[in-house]
Amino acid sequence: MKKGWAFASGILVGSVGLSVLTSKLVMKGYKYVFAGAMIARDRIMADSEKVQAAVSNITAEAKELTEQYYEKLDKEYEAEAAKEETKAPEA
Amino acid sequence: MNVTVLHRAKGQMQLGLGLRRLKPEDADTLYYALIERSGVRGVSVLHRTAQLLLRFDPCVPEAPGEVLEFLRGASLEDPELKKLVPAVSARATNEQFKEEIGSLIMARAAKRLLLPAPIRYAWTVWNGLPFIRAGLKDLIQKKFSAEIVHASAILASLLTGDFPTAGSIIFLTKLGEILEEWTYKKSVDDLARSLALNVTNVWRVEGETTELVNLSQVKVGDRIHVYMGSVIPLDGIVAEGEAMVNQSALTGESVPVHKEPGITVYAGTVIDEGDLVIEVRETSGQTRYDNIVKFIEQSESMVAVTQSQAEKLVSRLIPYTFGTAALTWLLTRNVTKAASVLMVDFSCAIEVAMPISVLSAMREAGAHHITVKGGKFLEHIAAADTVVFDKTGTLTRSVPTVEAVVPMSGRDENDMLALAADLEAHFPHSLASAVVQAARDRGLDYGVPHSKPEYIVAHGIVSIAAGQRVVIGSHHFVFDDEKTLVKPEDEARLHALPLRYSQLYMAIDGVLAAIIGIDDPIKPETRRVVRRLKAAGLTNIVMMTGDSERTAAAIAEEAGIDRWYSEVLPEDKAHFVEQEKASGHRVIMIGDGINDSPALSAADVGIAMKEGADIAREIADITLSGSNLEQLIALKELSDKLMLRMKSTGSLGIAANAAILLAGILGFVTPGTAALLHNTSTIALCLRNMTEMIPEETHYREA
Numbered sequence: 001m002k003k004g005w006a007f008a009s010g011i012l013v014g015s016v017g018l019s020v021l022t023s024k025l026v027m028k029g030y031k032y033v034f035a036g037a038m039i040a041r042d043r044i045m046a047d048s049e050k051v052q053a054a055v056s057n058i059t060a061e062a063k064e065l066t067e068q069y070y071e072k073l074d075k076e077y078e079a080e081a082a083k084e085e086t087k088a089p090e091a
Numbered sequence: 092m093n094v095t096v097l098h099r100a101k102g103q104m105q106l107g108l109g110l111r112r113l114k115p116e117d118a119d120t121l122y123y124a125l126i127e128r129s130g131v132r133g134v135s136v137l138h139r140t141a142q143l144l145l146r147f148d149p150c151v152p153e154a155p156g157e158v159l160e161f162l163r164g165a166s167l168e169d170p171e172l173k174k175l176v177p178a179v180s181a182r183a184t185n186e187q188f189k190e191e192i193g194s195l196i197m198a199r200a201a202k203r204l205l206l207p208a209p210i211r212y213a214w215t216v217w218n219g220l221p222f223i224r225a226g227l228k229d230l231i232q233k234k235f236s237a238e239i240v241h242a243s244a245i246l247a248s249l250l251t252g253d254f255p256t257a258g259s260i261i262f263l264t265k266l267g268e269i270l271e272e273w274t275y276k277k278s279v280d281d282l283a284r285s286l287a288l289n290v291t292n293v294w295r296v297e298g299e300t301t302e303l304v305n306l307s308q309v310k311v312g313d314r315i316h317v318y319m320g321s322v323i324p325l326d327g328i329v330a331e332g333e334a335m336v337n338q339s340a341l342t343g344e345s346v347p348v349h350k351e352p353g354i355t356v357y358a359g360t361v362i363d364e365g366d367l368v369i370e371v372r373e374t375s376g377q378t379r380y381d382n383i384v385k386f387i388e389q390s391e392s393m394v395a396v397t398q399s400q401a402e403k404l405v406s407r408l409i410p411y412t413f414g415t416a417a418l419t420w421l422l423t424r425n426v427t428k429a430a431s432v433l434m435v436d437f438s439c440a441i442e443v444a445m446p447i448s449v450l451s452a453m454r455e456a457g458a459h460h461i462t463v464k465g466g467k468f469l470e471h472i473a474a475a476d477t478v479v480f481d482k483t484g485t486l487t488r489s490v491p492t493v494e495a496v497v498p499m500s501g502r503d504e505n506d507m508l509a510l511a512a513d514l515e516a517h518f519p520h521s522l523a524s525a526v527v528q529a530a531r532d533r534g535l536d537y538g539v540p541h542s543k544p545e546y547i548v549a550h551g552i553v554s555i556a557a558g559q560r561v562v563i564g565s566h567h568f569v570f571d572d573e574k575t576l577v578k579p580e581d582e583a584r585l586h587a588l589p590l591r592y593s594q595l596y597m598a599i600d601g602v603l604a605a606i607i608g609i610d611d612p613i614k615p616e617t618r619r620v621v622r623r624l625k626a627a628g629l630t631n632i633v634m635m636t637g638d639s640e641r642t643a644a645a646i647a648e649e650a651g652i653d654r655w656y657s658e659v660l661p662e663d664k665a666h667f668v669e670q671e672k673a674s675g676h677r678v679i680m681i682g683d684g685i686n687d688s689p690a691l692s693a694a695d696v697g698i699a700m701k702e703g704a705d706i707a708r709e710i711a712d713i714t715l716s717g718s719n720l721e722q723l724i725a726l727k728e729l730s731d732k733l734m735l736r737m738k739s740t741g742s743l744g745i746a747a748n749a750a751i752l753l754a755g756i757l758g759f760v761t762p763g764t765a766a767l768l769h770n771t772s773t774i775a776l777c778l779r780n781m782t783e784m785i786p787e788e789t790h791y792r793e794a
Contacts, residue, residue: 037201041194044193050140053098056135056146057098060100060102063102
């Protein structure tokens, strides 16, 4: 019995479904669906631009921070070396 | 424009343009207006959000301020700015491919999220059909290609009902295709743009006289005069004169073609010998660019030898892939395992990743202002051990200057310089440009009408001006060939100039009229470059020059070159190159003049300086922007690294695929995972091969 129902609904989808999908009224709606899809795509692409900008900003700042960190280390090292040098003649 | 700074850090800046979005053409205008500015390293135009991302050279701290000021004062409608946009915009191409990839990924995501399974499967079958068709076509033509492997993998997955696997194979293959096409198109476009050199000025014939006008002023029907060694800038028909024209830039055929009145000549071809008056039939624009692109695509030199060897190896592997799949099926009776073997395709890594590495190397060379006309030349450079340098304009400064004009008795110094400039103006050579520049600097009018000048290669120029025969050229040419006399009272002046000057002699009606002393100092970086080239394996460095032994010895010593030949003729240079090749050397020739062309074409790789003669540039396989010899080091490093990269691409590709294959046979991975792993490894290889080989920090600076 179940099989019979499935068969019948298959026939229904196959015949009526296709004619619904190709009917004039529904055809008119497709352009809105596609336009919607395209707008959605553009929105996502625009968001990806925002991400790109953010990533670029973060990378640039991270680079700056790293540089500052090493500069600080260099300065400390130099100061240490200068101290050693002034000590040396005394010894 | 209304520009606001949205974010600022050291070396980068994000700008808002006060618009909702940018039109594509405005995005192009902005990109090309900014990218060539000093201190600007990178420009991203975010056109959907009307923002700019700029990267700056940290060594030029004033650059961001300058750019801001420039943008605030600029208008997108400014025709001067619009002129900077090339005929085919690389930025627009990149955007197009980015959008294609974005759409592909989004369509797949949307499909998986929104569509019910049966429709998704139908969609997959529909999308798989073209691949299966392509595979069948190759099978019928008995061409063992990657297409057959792809098709059978898709078919196997579809027949076993594994739709998601079929779907991901199709998706990844499509993605790979787009990425491949993108890199290819970008590299070809970059190359074409640098080859479409701008001949900005042409000699227009107006009645009896010729005048120098900008190319953009030339209209259809105008007559232009093109001299020996120059590029014909526009399509047209020969009106007067006869010449041998080298059409290799269009046809790839290096034998010059004879042209006489009534015959068509093409833009981008070069006059080897003679000169022509051409009636213009088509003004510049798209056609010429298209021709160049076509030429590059047809050129076999695009394919490196290493690559074609690897491709042959790989097409031999394809039947074995099928064999292994069949064997796996026979032994295990498991379609899934057999299909995972088919997912693994050895050719992918080599057919896709290798050309990308070559094209990307050519593009990277372009970023260093080096134009490479084919991948195989990079290969030759990596293998070369001998470099032959021309002296003038190559080892020495590209802008020699006139230091002194010694007029002979009864002549006026400025008159003599103007006359010399008048003759030299027609023939591009570094010494000639020096004379013309000197005349221009002194505000002299050198537009005196004279009959057509004739260039005698490596010797000098002969012309008739105001009824008198004027010759200008080397000592050998003026005194030995032309038998010029020196008035007794001028004898003392012959030795007035310091020895280090190159000397041009000019005679009127057989009597010496003036000597022009041109100083041509060695480039500051020459010595360092020579040393580094030697260290990089180019042990045999030779200098050849038409100059006197004394000048040659001085320059060679200064440059650190121990082999040199002085007072050589062009054919000697070519002969020497042939000799070195015959004795088993791989030879690079570097020169810039008309007289270097035979040697440039004889060498394994001919390198020309961009300021040099058109013909040298056309014949050369590689051109350097010429301002700095450091480019040679960059070129050598690029070539060596490219060779390593191609080798590792081959071995990594085969190793990765063999591992996947093994895992597939042993049943560790499903066909879907195998396809994913295979494509990921290929794309990873491609991405690696697209990265720059010379790190940005060590970019060789322009002097």
